[in-house]
Amino acid sequence: MNGEPVLVMLVEDNIDHAELVMRTLADHRVANRIRHFLDGQSALDYLYHRGAYTDVAENPYPHIILLDLRLPRVDGLEVLKQIKDSNELKHIPVVVLTTSEADRDVTRAYDHHVNSYLVKPVGYEEFSELMEDLGFYWLGWNTHPQL
Numbered sequence: 809m810n811g812e813p814v815l816v817m818l819v820e821d822n823i824d825h826a827e828l829v830m831r832t833l834a835d836h837r838v839a840n841r842i843r844h845f846l847d848g849q850s851a852l853d854y855l856y857h858r859g860a861y862t863d864v865a866e867n868p869y870p871h872i873i874l875l876d877l878r879l880p881r882v883d884g885l886e887v888l889k890q891i892k893d894s895n896e897l898k899h900i901p902v903v904v905l906t907t908s909e910a911d912r913d914v915t916r917a918y919d920h921h922v923n924s925y926l927v928k929p930v931g932y933e934e935f936s937e938l939m940e941d942l943g944f945y946w947l948g949w950n951t952h953p954q955l
Contacts, residue, residue: 815868817855818845825928826844828932836939848879848881869897870900875902892921892922902923
């Protein structure tokens with residue numbers, strides 16, 4: 809990523825899961841900055857620079873979005889749909905990070921052009937390894953267009 813600071817957007821309403829994601833990414837030095845949102849509406853407001861997020865310089869587009877499916881206000885699939893339907897946002901990689909293994913959820917996420925669908929492992933070690941691999945792949949090895 810050319811040495812530029814990496815911004816991860818984490819959209820997760822479960823505080824314990826969010827803390828685990830942020831801690832494991834920090835432990836593996838994957839992200840320079842994480843913006844955490846507790847619901848889908850605030851994530852969309854940030855991405856579309858509405859409300860408290862109108863200052864584009866203070867609220868830049870993230871390099872990757874980690875998105876839970878079960879969210880208050882606007883659910884994760886609707887957030888994903890709005891991102892991928894937007895010419896300005898559709899190039900941002902979106903990784904669904906959820907507890908749901910339901911075929912219906914997986915299919916619907918890919919119908920809305922998710923870049924990856926990951927099921928959260930139960931154990932801390934497995935979760936930590938998943939976050940490390942995810943960070944290295946999407947933020948280290950993967951090449952994507954400049955936003």
